[in-house]
Each structure stands twice: as C-alpha cells, then as structure tokens.
Amino acid sequence: MKLPNLLDAKIRNRSKVEYLEAEVLKDGSLFKGKRYFLKTYGCQMNVHDSELIRNLVESIGFIESETMEGADLVILNTCAIRENAHDKMYGFLGRCKHEKTKNRNLIICICGCMAQEPSVCEEILEKYKYVDIVFGTHNIHELPNLLLNRMNKTDIEVESIEGNVYENLDYKRDSSIEAWVNIMYGCDKFCTYCIVPYTRGKQRSRKSSRILQEIKELKDRGYKEITLLGQNVNAYGKDLEGELSFSDLLLKVSDIGIERIRFVTSHPWDFSDEMIEAIASRDNIMPYIHLPLQSGSSRILKLMGRRYTKEEYLALYDKIKTRIPDAAITTDIIVGFPGETEEDFQETLEVVKKCKYDSAFTFVFSPRVGTPAEKLPDETTLKEKEDRLHRLNEVVNALSLETNEKYVGKTVKVLINGQSDKGENKVCGYTESMKLVNVVGAEDSIGKIIEVEITEAKSFSLNGVKK
Ligand code: SAH
Ligand code: SF4
Ligand code: F3S
DSSP: OOOTTTTOTTOSOHHHHHHHHHHHHHHSOTTTTOEEEEEEOSSHHHHHHHHHHHHHHHTTTOEEOSSSTTOSEEEEEEOOSSHHHHHHHHHHHHHHHHHHHHOTTOEEEEEETGGGOHHHHHHHHHHOTTOOEEEOTTOGGGHHHHHHTOOSSOEEEOOOOTTOOOOSOOOOOSOSSEEEEEOEESOSOOOTTOOHHHHHOSOEEOOHHHHHHHHHHHHHTTOOEEEEEOTTGGGTTTTSTTOOOHHHHHHHHHHHTOSEEEEEOOOGGGOOHHHHHHHHHOTTBOSEEEOOOBOSOHHHHHHHTOSOOHHHHHHHHHHHHHHOTTOEEEEEEEEOOTTOOHHHHHHHHHHHHHHTOSEEEEEEOOOOTTSGGGGSOOOSOHHHHHHHHHHHHHHHHHHHHHHHHTTTTOEEEEEEEEEOTTOTTEEEEEETTOOEEEEESOGGGTTSEEEEEEEEEOSSOEEEEEO
C-alpha cells in the first residue's frame, strides 16, 4: 500500500507514526471501510485538489459518502476569494458541530485557501475547537500522516516549503473523459485586491517533461480533453531556467494528439503573439480564451495592479479576434473597486459592449484581509455597487444571449460528457467554444465528439439534436 511520506521528517510524533504504520500494514488499513464526506468550494484549482484528496484518503481505506450524516471524516476544501466564502465555511462548520454531537469520533478537517490564512487558523484554534485537522494548500499530500497521527487537539499543518512542487501525485479524477492538469501552482502577480498569492504561494511551474508525461498517460487511458490549469497559465515556465514558454508547451501538448486542449486562466499581460499563433494553427487547441478584464478604466486597472491599460486590453482583444475570428472570449469583472466612480464604471460597460463577451463572471469587490486594496479609501455604498453589478449583468446577459442565438441552425462539434439534468433522454457536453449544449438523440454518445445541430439558444446554454 502506498502511503505518501508516512515517515516524513516533519512528523512531530515519530514513534506514534511508526506504531500506526505497523498497525495499518497489519490490518490492511486502519481506516478500512470508514466513510468520508468531502465538500469543495472555489475554483478549478480546488476542484482538482479535491481529486487528489479523494485518492489520498481512499489509499488509507476510506470510502466516499454522499452525505455528511453517518460519515467518520468530513473534509471541507475552502475558498478565500471573497467574504461570502468565509460565511459558507462557518455555516458548514455549524453543521459539522451538530454531527459531532451525534458521533463524537467524527474527524473534521479544514483545508484549501482559507486554511492557509493565519487569521482563520487563529480563529479555529480559539473558537472552533471541535475542528481536528487544518491543512494548507501546500500540505495536501500530508493528509494521511495527519489522520494517522491525530492527537486530541486541533492539529494545524499549513507550512509552505519555498518552491515545492510535488510530483507523482495520483488523482481520483471525477471524469474519465475530461481531465485537469496542473502546469503551475501559485501566482506572482499580486493584483492588489487578490488573496490568491498569499493562499497559494509564489508561482511554481512544473517541469514540462512531467506535464507532457501526465498528458500522454491520460491520452492512453482514453481521455478526450485536458485543461491546463494555473492562475496564470501563460506565465508558465518564467520561474524555471531553460523551461519551455507557454506557447511552446501548448504546441508540445498538441503534438501528443489528445483531441481537445484547453487552458485557464491566461492573463492579458503575458499573452504573447506566439500563443495566439499556436491556438490559431492547431485544431486540437480549442478556440476558447478566458481573458479577465477586471475593469475597463485604466485608472482603476492601475490601482488594481493589473499591468495593462484599457487600450492595451482592447488592442490584444482585436489581435486575437483578427487571427482567430471564431474564438470565444469570456472574462471576469469586478465592480466597486475602492475609488471606482460612475465614469469608471461606464468605461467598463463600454469595453464589455465592444468585446461582446461570450460570457462574464461578475463580482462586487470584496476586501480581503492583508491585501493592499483592503486599506484603500472607499466611499461608494454597497447599494451603489450592487446597482452597478445589476446594470453590468443586464448587459453581459443580453450579449451572451446574442452570441448564443448566432449558433441556431449551425452544426457544431460537441464532446458529450454525461447525462443532462434537463431531461432523461438528454445528454450534454461542450462545443469547442465551451458552450454547454443539451442534446437529444445521443444517449449512446457519452465520451464521444459528435456533430450537433443547434435548435435553440438560451442565455447560458444551447439545445440541439444529434446529426
Ligand atoms: N488568476 C485569475 C483569477 C483568479 S480569481 C486572473 O488573474 O484572472 C477569479 C476572479 O475572482 C478574479 O478574476 C476576480 O475577478 C475575482 N476576484 C478576485 N479577488 C476578488 C476580490 N477581492 N473581490 C471581488 N472579486 C475578486
Ligand atoms: Fe489573483 Fe491577479 Fe494572481 Fe489572478 S493574476 S490569481 S487575480 S493576483
Ligand atoms: Fe478560491 Fe483559492 Fe481558487 S481562493 S478561487 S479556491 S485559488
């Protein structure tokens, strides 16, 4: 049985771990047949980390439970990006506490980005003493150790070893059709509003040889689509001497011959001409680009530390659309950044109308503890910010519907990935441009790329029939 780093030098109670290891090996597993419940909040990074967590706990005998009720272990993989993430975690902890009154052996673990925040760790130690284990984004692989070595007090493991990148990690992937592949961890951009560089650490790229090997194996196992994952995928390799650039990595991944390649997220600042060329020249690199704008006002962009102006963003947008006319472009926008005026907001609306985004994730600015933007003076009321969000969403949704309506009557390629929740005889999947399509007449096509004629457009999805 593979127990990652069981006798790691960092373990505080070596003799106990050795004892437990012997016990684990004797029984097959100390936790054999015990049930775990895993809840994940946040971005794709966290979703993929949860695939690792599943594999780790199952390797020491746990089996997954659909509900918290009756579970022996509850793991909450948290997100810290906005304030409501905190509310969600503390709400969830309330439910855990209730479960623990029924089962006092229940093990409660908190991990993910909030676990990496010192203020959260302090709060848990003080007020949420029933939490057993807290482990950070740098310590996921230590979870089996932490479980085996559990003491009767809250155990916190959030240490970050400078520059660490773990390899040979096994994932229990959610899908056998589409897979996430981390190409880098962390972020060096330090946008002034963002907590991610603090919760995920500095940028660490994986070696390209390792990434390519992982993708070859996924292809051999029958995967049809991979998504290269990182906070700034197009800054890939810049932290490693002699490493491939992101555009060269894309070409090498394309050479492997996997049917579909995607990547999230690319930052406008690192978007090279070579990257545009790579996407344009290869059929298996999908013409879908998530290009976060954040604000359409150059003044606000500067305050955000985004490293581009409105004009530079628009010039990049034009360059992409000229070379790849059918590229679908989506974005992220924050309204109500400290000091944003109605005029600044109007500039955001103007850019949104020019770019006619396929879709956009929109947020009200949320001050994060320890970030520079938290300290900026902010006179706009929450009501005004919410009003801006509402006005922005109206424009964004109308544009999404407009783009989607252009698909009606067209035939597109869809990778069918499962049953649709829109009806029993429907399956669903994504177009090359990342549009969700609900398809009739294709029950036998799960895992296949099929031609679908689009019959109806909605704001957030399309309907179609198999050709
Ligand atoms: N690395 C990606 C984004 C990661 S976070 C990038 O640079 O684009 C996802 C999105 O959450 C961001 O694009 C931003 O729009 C939003 N976000 C991040 N911090 C935020 C904050 N403090 N308040 C509101 N929205 C925020
Ligand atoms: Fe956050 Fe900016 Fe890094 Fe994106 S690029 S993760 S918004 S700091
Ligand atoms: Fe949230 Fe962490 Fe992702 S803060 S958005 S889960 S990197």
